[in-house]
Amino acid sequence: MVVKQKQLSKYIGNELEYVKQVLDSEKPSATSGSWTQSLEQQFVERFGINYAIAHNSGTSGLHTCLRAAGVGPGDEVISPALTVVMNSFATLYQGAVPVFADIDPDTFNINPEDLRKRITPRTKAIMPVSLYGLPPDMDAIMEIAAEHNLTVIEDNAQCLLGTYKGRLAGTIGHMSMFSFENSKHIGIGEGGMVISNDEELALEVRKNAGIGYKNLTADGGRVKLNEDPFQDPNYKRHDCLGWNYRMTELCAAVGVAQMERIDEIVKRHQQVAQLYTEVIDGCDWLIPQQVPQGYTNTYWSYAVKYEGMAALGVPWKDFYQTYKNMGGDGFYAAWSLPYQEPALDKLGYGTQSCPVAEEIQPKLMQFKANYRDMELAQQKSDALAKTIEFFQG
Numbered sequence: 001m002v003v004k005q006k007q008l009s010k011y012i013g014n015e016l017e018y019v020k021q022v023l024d025s026e027k028p029s030a031t032s033g034s035w036t037q038s039l040e041q042q043f044v045e046r047f048g049i050n051y052a053i054a055h056n057s058g059t060s061g062l063h064t065c066l067r068a069a070g071v072g073p074g075d076e077v078i079s080p081a082l083t084v085v086m087n088s089f090a091t092l093y094q095g096a097v098p099v100f101a102d103i104d105p106d107t108f109n110i111n112p113e114d115l116r117k118r119i120t121p122r123t124k125a126i127m128p129v130s131l132y133g134l135p136p137d138m139d140a141i142m143e144i145a146a147e148h149n150l151t152v153i154e155d156n157a158q159c160l161l162g163t164y165k166g167r168l169a170g171t172i173g174h175m176s177m178f179s180f181e182n183s184k185h186i187g188i189g190e191g192g193m194v195i196s197n198d199e200e201l202a203l204e205v206r207k208n209a210g211i212g213y214k215n216l217t218a219d220g221g222r223v224k225l226n227e228d229p230f231q232d233p234n235y236k237r238h239d240c241l242g243w244n245y246r247m248t249e250l251c252a253a254v255g256v257a258q259m260e261r262i263d264e265i266v267k268r269h270q271q272v273a274q275l276y277t278e279v280i281d282g283c284d285w286l287i288p289q290q291v292p293q294g295y296t297n298t299y300w301s302y303a304v305k306y307e308g309m310a311a312l313g314v315p316w317k318d319f320y321q322t323y324k325n326m327g328g329d330g331f332y333a334a335w336s337l338p339y340q341e342p343a344l345d346k347l348g349y350g351t352q353s354c355p356v357a358e359e360i361q362p363k364l365m366q367f368k369a370n371y372r373d374m375e376l377a378q379q380k381s382d383a384l385a386k387t388i389e390f391f392q393g
C-alpha cells in the first residue's frame, strides 16, 4: 500500500499573524482595509512597474484585461493551444472568439510563426502563456503585436519571477496576470494580480474589477475615501459597468506573507526540478520542457514529454501506475486542448486544428515541483529513477 506522506505546512511565515491583524481590525473588505494595497505595492516594487490590481482569481484578471483592451463581440483573441480553458472562457465572457495557435515542440509554449498565421482583421489581442513556469518568446510576440496593433496580455498564472532575456515575465506585455490559486507559487486559496505600466489600461482594469466605482484610480483600490459625500443621498457612485472581482483582505494578508518568502519558494521549485533533471538525464524517452538560453523557468510543474510508448511499448498509464507503486506521487496529464473540451465544442469552437499540440498533449506528464520538504522531493525523484530503471532494464 502506498502511504501518502504529509507535507510541511505551506504557511510557515507571517500568514497567521497577518490574518489575525485583519480580523482584529474588523476591516476584511478590500474597500476599507490596507492589506490588498500592501500586496499590490509588493508587486509594483518587485516588478518595477507602475500599477498592480488585485483580483479574486487569475481568470477574473484575464477578463478585466480583455475588457480593458476593448475586446468585444466578434473580436478574436489568440491563445496557445496548450493551456487551461480559462483563457478561452475569459475571451467568451466578452462575447469574443477564442482562436488557438500551435505550440513549439520543445518549449511547449506558443509558436510565434504559427501565431502570425492565425491573425485576421478581427484579431484584437494575444494571450501568451508562460506554460509550467517558462516564459514564451516575448520579443517575437511583441513584434507581431506591434505590426498588427494588437494588445498583449501575458498569462503568468504559472510563472512568478520567471525571466526572459534579463526581464521579468510580466513586464513585457501591455498587461499581465498572475494567479494565486492554491497550487501556484503563491497560494491563497483563490486570487490573482494584474500588472501594467499603462495608466489608462490599469484604470480600466481596476474599474472593471471594482464594480465601476467612479473614484477608483489606477493605483488606488479604496472606494470610501471620504465618508461625508459617500453618505449623501445624491451621491453617484458608479460611472461604468464593472464586476465584483475584488480580493478580500484575508486573502491579501496571506498573499503579503507569501510574497515575503517568494524568492525562497521559487528557488525550491527550481531545486526540485533539478532533482528530476538529474534523474532523467540520459533517458531518451523522457524529454523535459526545454529552457532556451536566456530564459528562467520557475517550474510551477516539471513537464516531460513521454515517449515510452514508442521506445519501449509502455503505455502512459502503465508508467504512471508504476511510478506510484515505486513511491512516486500521482502526476497530472496535461489538460485537454481547450477546443477539445465539450464546453467549447458546444459553442461551435471545437473544430480548430493545432497538430503539434494535439500530438504532444497526450504524452505530457506534469511532475509535482511544489514539494516544501527537499527530503520528500528526493524520495520522489528516487522513485522516478527506480521507475526508469524498471522499464529500461
Ligand SMILES: Cc1ncc(COP(=O)(O)O)c(C=O)c1O
Binding pocket: 057, 058, 059, 060, 083, 084, 086, 087, 129, 155, 157, 158, 179, 180, 181, 190, 191, 192
Ligand atoms: C495558465 C493558466 N491560466 C489561467 C489560470 C486561471 O487562474 P485562476 O485559477 O486563478 O482563475 C490558470 C490557473 O489555474 C492557469 O494555469
